[in-house]
Amino acid sequence: METTLPLDYATLRVLWWALLGVLLIGFAVMDGFDLGIAACLHLVARRDAERRVVLNVVGPVWEGNQVWLITAGGAIFAAWPLLYATSFSSFYLAMMLLLIALILRPVGFKYRSKLPDSSWRARWDAILCLSGVVTALVCGVAMGNVITGVPFGFEAATLRPVWEGSFFGLFSPFALLCGVVSVTMLCMHGMVLLAWRTDGDVAGRARCFAWIFALATAALFAAAGYWVAYGIDGHVITSAVDTARASNPMLKSVAVQTGGWMANFERWPAMWAAPVLGVAAALLTAALVLLRRYGMAFLSSALSVSAVIATVGLALFPFVLPSSSQPQAGLTVWDASSSHGTLWIMLLAVCFFMPLITLYTGWVYRVMRGTVNDSSVQDNPNAY
Numbered sequence: 001m002e003t004t005l006p007l008d009y010a011t012l013r014v015l016w017w018a019l020l021g022v023l024l025i026g027f028a029v030m031d032g033f034d035l036g037i038a039a040c041l042h043l044v045a046r047r048d049a050e051r052r053v054v055l056n057v058v059g060p061v062w063e064g065n066q067v068w069l070i071t072a073g074g075a076i077f078a079a080w081p082l083l084y085a086t087s088f089s090s091f092y093l094a095m096m097l098l099l100i101a102l103i104l105r106p107v108g109f110k111y112r113s114k115l116p117d118s119s120w121r122a123r124w125d126a127i128l129c130l131s132g133v134v135t136a137l138v139c140g141v142a143m144g145n146v147i148t149g150v151p152f153g154f155e156a157a158t159l160r161p162v163w164e165g166s167f168f169g170l171f172s173p174f175a176l177l178c179g180v181v182s183v184t185m186l187c188m189h190g191m192v193l194l195a196w197r198t199d200g201d202v203a204g205r206a207r208c209f210a211w212i213f214a215l216a217t218a219a220l221f222a223a224a225g226y227w228v229a230y231g232i233d234g235h236v237i238t239s240a241v242d243t244a245r246a247s248n249p250m251l252k253s254v255a256v257q258t259g260g261w262m263a264n265f266e267r268w269p270a271m272w273a274a275p276v277l278g279v280a281a282a283l284l285t286a287a288l289v290l291l292r293r294y295g296m297a298f299l300s301s302a303l304s305v306s307a308v309i310a311t312v313g314l315a316l317f318p319f320v321l322p323s324s325s326q327p328q329a330g331l332t333v334w335d336a337s338s339s340h341g342t343l344w345i346m347l348l349a350v351c352f353f354m355p356l357i358t359l360y361t362g363w364v365y366r367v368m369r370g371t372v373n374d375s376s377v378q379d380n381p382n383a384y
Contacts, residue, residue, distance in 0.1 A: 009343075057198060108124045189298075285304060
């Protein structure tokens with residue numbers, strides 16, 4: 001006997017598309033300032049004591065922040081198995097580069113202050129800085145490749161994804177621009193937090209670079225948007241779509257059109273709020289930093305980061321991974337998800353665990369609040 005679930009298949013698919021976006025935004029906002037601070041370590045901290053202050057701003061929370069990335073990966077694996085299989089095989093070497101950078105981060109945090117030797121600490125500082133830049137850059141490049149389309153297809157009999165590109169082909173000019181947007185965006189976010197949570201010379205330098213990176217984020221994001229509108233081919237589904245059909249990406253027709261990714265903004269003008277907020281919130285962040293309203297500036301930079309990522313998701317919908325070599329094979333919300341029952345069970349788990357995780361995270365940040373300076377680091381035997 002067929003079981004009727006409270007939510008229909010199409011609704012669950014859209015909900016899990018939105019939840020995936022929330023998880024990616026959560027990673028960018030929560031772990032993004034860690035990456036931005038690491039990337040700018042040598043810009044804001046000139047002496048060993050200053051670098052210890054910088055590292056101890058994020059020291060109590062960086063491990064917990066990475067949970068957002070792990071959760072997003074798990075959600076893709078369970079809710080979007082075709083997306084998981086295709087993206088991880090397509091971006092395999094890039095994923096390895098990302099994993100190496102993420103593995104070196106915790107080693108750098110843990111080992112950096114184990115010895116008082118200046119050359120020892122300088123090497124780990126360089127590794128931490130490089131890991132922050134590489135992680136932010138690779139994530140942005142991956143997003144740029146999603147927008148331009150990834151060269152993959154499927155075997156007709158098994159639906160096994162077949163990668164048809166190369167590692168260096170991932171680093172196209174537009175993808176590199178997206179990578180630079182990602183780096184400047186996360187550096188903006190990190191510098192705002194550093195200006196807020198430190199004092200003295202470190203806070204002064206962070207305030208200066210926060211203003212610079214905020215303006216760069218607004219300008220580069222606007223430039224990338226112009227490129228998408230007038231220079232990037234978007235994908236449009238031209239056949240009828242059965243939103244309740246079992247997942248099979250080869251049962252649709254897709255046309256490729258220049259500026260096709262702007263169709264959703266023409267169909268639903270309210271979506272323009274996302275790209276406008278991406279630029280406006282970055283400019284507001286710069287203004288608030290100059291006014292030394294750091295708490296509001298941090299919220300504004302978080303809003304800008306969220307809006308930038310939301311803009312990509314809204315432009316691509318219903319696509320989650322377009323194919324540049326075989327447009328018909330592009331994955332969409334309607335043909336890349338798990339079964340109806342799987343999505344429903346996972347949604348119940350999210351409704352139970354997400355509030356607990358949110359409350360715990362809020363409690364940790366409340367306990368670890370306050371200004372970090374040289375004296376607080378020296379007085380704490382557990383400091384990095």
